[in-house]
Amino acid sequence: MLAVVFLCLAGNARADQYADVNALLRQGRTDEALTKADTYIAGKPRDPQMRFLRGVILTEQGKQAEATSAFVALTQEFPELPEPYNNLAALYAAQSQFGKARDALETAIKLNPGYATAHENLGDVYVRLAAQSYGRAQQLEKGNATAAPKLALLREVFLPKPAVKPSAKGAASTGADTTSAPAAGTSPVR
Incomplete structure (x- = not known):
């Protein structure tokens, strides 16, 4: 009975760690969020959920190379999780590497055909690829x-206007998935 209580408490403590990091991230306190995530990961280096959050934090901080490395590592160590592929694709798209973004999104969709965010992001990538081809x-x-005329229509309807300011949502506006993180052995939708 004591073991069950201990396991429940340990699970709650871990969930609180995720909630704390997410709260700091939402508050824009990315340095604190990263420190807390790194401390957690030091004790549990194989935890995909906190490592995913760490990649999101790095993206929010504008550390594209480090975020890319974090998501690539997740795709290599946990190839069954679609979320890291989606966020990796968002980073590639931000660098105009639309072929790589397409490939990552197609992998995410193969892993989870009901992943609406990945489908939408893939549509956006196809628009960019079409514009490049035209x-x-x-x-x-x-x-x-x-x-x-096809290129002009794409630019008018889909491509961002130069005078528009970026969204206050940060990484979410890049198509990155910031609302959920993968849990070990699971593949949550979003």
Whole structure:
């Protein structure tokens, strides 16, 4: 009976750690969130959920290379989890590496066909890839009468206007999944 009580308390303590890191992140206290995540990970280095949160924090801090490394490591060590692939794709897309972003999102969708965020992000990546292709067609054939209007329409409807300020949501506006983190042995939707 005591073992069951201890396990329940340990589970609650771990859940509190995730909640604490998430709260600090939402408050914009990313340095504190990262410190708390790193301390937790030092004791439980194989915990995918806290490592995922750490990647989100690094993204919020603008540390793209470190965040990319964190999500790549998660995809290698926990290839069954779709969320790290989604966030990795958001980082690739932010660097205009749309082919890599597409591949990561397709993997996320294979792992979880009901992952709506990954489907939406894949649509956004396809829009960017289409714009690149139409632009390239224009470069190769200056008088191309069909590529120009398609590119103009994509730019008008889908691509961000230069004067628009970024969303206050930070990483969420990049298509990164900040609302959930994978748990060991599970694959939550979002």
